[in-house]
Structures are given as structure tokens and as C-alpha cells.
Amino acid sequence: MPTSPVWNPQQYGKYADQRGRPFADLLSRVRAESPATVVDLGCGPGNLTATLADRWPEASVHGVDSSAEMIAAAAEVEGGSLTFEVADLREWIQRTPGGSVDVIVSNATLQWLPDQLDLLPSLVERLRPGGWLAIQIPGNHDAPSHEILRELANTAPYAEFAAPNAVRGNLPEPADYLRVLTSAGCEVDAWETTYSHVLQGENAVLEWVKGTGARPVLQSLPEGLRVNFEREYGERLSRAYPRQAFGTVLPFRRVFAVAQKPGEPQSIGVEGATR
Structure with missing residues (x-):
């Protein structure tokens, strides 16, 4: 069975500017003017959630992530109306009243949930009339970085441990x-964009995927096999994504959706918001 990875905020934070650009592009299409309650589902280390508090300083902004390590890192930016908690996304849906949130953001999170489309109506139900739901997921599951990962994870001697963690359904x-x-x-x-990220550093694509898509596979392996797997994976990635004088180009496709619930937004001040 797949194992739950322990996320590393420092590894994830490498290339933070490139990782943050899709978040900014997503939020540029959300036209909420004065929301009282904003929730970031899958907030990670909280650095991008903090930009929501900057955009809507009068709002209560709350970040939710299932990783205790990520929320511990988010504590560095927590304060005032910006709060965080460790919680599963489904748990948050179950305990959140309908019609209680103005903006829900989920950035690079729903791809981990095989039933994400079934959850979308429940997220819409949590919005107030006129509220906004903003979603972004990676759409690069057919890229060389992922094809190489799946192929290697299903090869002996790694397959015994890694194969279940390399299975990803169609997004x-x-x-x-x-x-x-x-x-x-x-x-x-709804739209898609392919970014051409220019990454700096040695075997930069390996460093990128170690913080995200490859992490469940790497963590499933015993330490000795993990070292060998990472070396072989890195060698294959360096051939698929050759380093050039200006850096390493990582084409990265992402899928976006921004939805507005029907009805006029309610005029609710921060004092009346559900916290």
C-alpha cells in the first residue's frame, strides 16, 4: 500500500519563486473584493498563504495542511488574522458549515486525492453566495520526470518497496x-499553462522533484536502496533535462480552475466572520 510521506519544508522551498508563480496566476483571476473569511487548503509552509493576508488585510485567513512539518514552518508567518492548523482536507470539509467561507484556495494539493472531483460540490457548498473557489494542480504526469520515476520504481530491486507509491491515476x-x-x-x-522554469544548481530537476512528486517514492525505500535509486534517477533526469549555460529548463504544465458561486456576495465585516 502507498505510504504517507513526511514533507520537508526546506526541500519544498527550493525554487520558491518558480513554485509561487502559478499561485499568483491563479489568484489573479479571483475577483473577490472584501472577503471576510479566506481558507487555503493544502497551505504548505504558509509563505503563499501570507500573500492572501496581504491582499485582503481585513479578512480572516486560515491555512490548513495535513503535514505537521509544513504547519510548523508556517508558524513563522502566523500572526494577527493569519492562522494555521494541521488537518486533513476531508476533515475540514466535514466540520465546516455550509455557506461560511468567502474564498477557498487549493494550490497544488488536490492531485493527491483520487476522488477530488467528487469533493468539489462539497467545497462549493462551503462558500457563501458569490464566493470563490480557486484550484491549481500539476498537469505534468506524462513528463519525463514522472515517466522515469514510475519506470525506475517498478524495477528490481526497488519495486518491492516503491511501486505502490509510484501509482498515480489520471488527473x-x-x-x-x-x-x-x-x-x-x-x-x-478553467485553463492550462505550461511554464518553462529555468532552474539553477546541480541536477536541478532532481532537487525540484525531491520536494514534491518523487518524495513518496524516495521515502518508501530503505536507506541503502534510496541512495542507489536517487543516484540512478538523478543520472536519468540529467540526460532528460540537460543543464545549459543559463540553467536547466523544466517545462511544467499546470491546470487551473476558478469558480464563483451564484448569488450576491454578503456584506460581512471581519467582526461578523466565522473564525
């Missing part, structure tokens, strides 16, 4: 988000 396309969210009554903007 939603923009049309899938459009279909499900419009069926939930929302006005929807």
Missing part, C-alpha cells in the same frame, strides 16, 4: 473542472 483536465463546477451551479474559468 483532471480543464474540461473536467468546467463540467463538475458548472454542474454545481458556478460560473467557471
